[in-house]
Amino acid sequence: MSDSHSITFEPVNIDMEVGEDEKILDAAFRQGIHLMHGCREGQCSACKSYILEGDIQMERYSTFACNDSEVEEGYVLLCRAHAFSDCTIELLNFDEDELLNSAPLQEIETEVIELVEHTHDIVGLKLRFVEPSSYDFKAGQYADLIIPGTEDHRSFSMATTPTTSGHVEFLIKKYPGGKFSELLEDGIDVGDRIHLHGPYGNFTLKNGHVLPIVLIGGGAGMAPVLALLRHMSETGDTRKVRFYYGARTVGDLFYLDEIRTLGEKLQDFEFVACLSESADGADELGLTSESGMVTKVVEAREPDLHKAEVYLCGPPPMVDAALEMAAQQGVPNDQVFYDKFESPLAAE
Template identity: 70%
Template sequence: MADNHRINFEPVDIEMDVGEQENILDAAFRQGIHLMHGCREGRCSACKSYVLDGDIQMENYSTFACNDAEVEEGFVLLCRSHAFSDCTIELLNFDEDELLRGIAIQDVRTEVVAIEPVTKDIVSLRLRPVEPATYEFRSGQYSDLRIPGTEEHRSFSMATTPSTSEHVEFLIKKYPGGRFAGLLEDGISVGDEMSLTGPYGSFTLKEGHVLPLVFIGGGAGMAPILSLLRHMSETGNTRRVHFYYGARTPQDLFYLDEILDIGAQLTGFEFVACLSESMDPQQIPGSITVEEGNVTDVVRRREPGIGKTEVYLCGPPPMVDAALELLEAGGTPKDQIFYDKFTSPAFDR
């Protein structure tokens, strides 16, 4: 049996145990310690930290996330790191209020209760927890869904909130040739079992924060934003919310009625559909505000004070990258920007 070691995190003075066979990030998840993370594949650098003392070795990581010079200095990616002694690690990115509010990772056996298309290439998949009968998570987080009969998984954000205990909804984009797209076409049916692991991610509303909110989404990035909106409605949150959703055509818009119904219960809510290819007004309900152009171009026009807001981003990687450039140019501090960086092959999220 592999040895266990003690990890001390600085400057937050939190300790935990880790086995040599598990990476440090997974060990933290197991113990309900909410370390900053993104792709969990050694590609995005969100979990980059500095080893002050101890023997840590990394495996299977991208040098774009942690280059050779950084590794020589002592930087590591916690999602790829294994400890072979007691260690002291300096966290470079962390939210002290969030660290000990994490929910321990759960393995849940679920039953498929609905598979319904909401656009030509986005499907609503609803799963009912069976064992255990409840799934604990925070609005805005994501889960790993295992592809039946394999050890592979894909990561998808929840669109529901924890209060919807009878099922968990995922909004999944079908990419041509994708493994999960094939499942949604003819690989799984209502009544089938599916394994779920989670929750992951830090795309959650921060308690005690008061700045106005700007949500920017596209494609299946609707899911965690819808979860946040549902949560705000359920909890009576009074922060001002503007939601910009990017799509190509009116046929790519969905859940409009629910978004407007939720918005009627929120403070200063505005929803703007941003269409990059077609603006046919006859295909769009008159109650929906529509702007022409890419979502980031619309946000640039309509949010001159975006530097004084908190911004939540979720969508295809090119959209997220363009939005990050916009926010940097607009002077939005990095600690006011929240997103989960999705990487291939989990482009299905």
């Protein structure tokens, strides 16, 4: 049993305990303190904070996320940080409404109840909660799924909302040579057990916000966007919503019928398929479509993007391009929400 120390977060005046053998970010999740985070692997800077007092050491991290001069000044990545004394830490990036308003980290044994091929490289995976039989999360968050027989995990966004009874749905992109991809091809089946850890992520609708919403997705980034749409439909959200989904061709689109149905329940909704290679067949499906990369389409169609909340989820290059486009359009940082997952092969 490792020694335990007290952490005080400023300027929010929140206290918690952390063991020397656990990372500060993980300890916060365990105690229901929802700190801002991204990759959780020391590769981004979403959890970067400043040490006001105390002895903190970091595991291996990317100097692109926190360079040597920043470390010398006292900056730290909480996802890689261990405390070896009582500490006071200044949070540089936080949402005060979310800090104590999220579920603590949970570990759940689940059972596979459905596997569906949505496209040539997107698989739908539904898991039933076994022990415990319920799971507390917010629409738009993600979870870690443990690869059976290993301690490795992969992070996937959830497409379901908390009102879904007894199960959760993931939309997973298959990568050649990926460990989880191999399971989806020929490694797991209905009835198999998978351990889930979660929830994580800040890709959630904020209570009381009234700005229009622009959703930008691609690939498996459909999952959290679909969760938000389902949630808005369930709650009668009255905001203007535009959903731009980037794909190569019409064959890469899925869940079109449900998106149409959800949109009919919203007051002002439009779905735009952004097709980078070919728009053939879009008219036959009754789709509003544009040719080109999704970020270019959004830039052209949303001149007032700075007056909206922007939600991004998809392949890292798409998210990076969308973040750059949003910055150029003058969208304030506190109006942009995203989850960006690296290819599984980056961790193998």
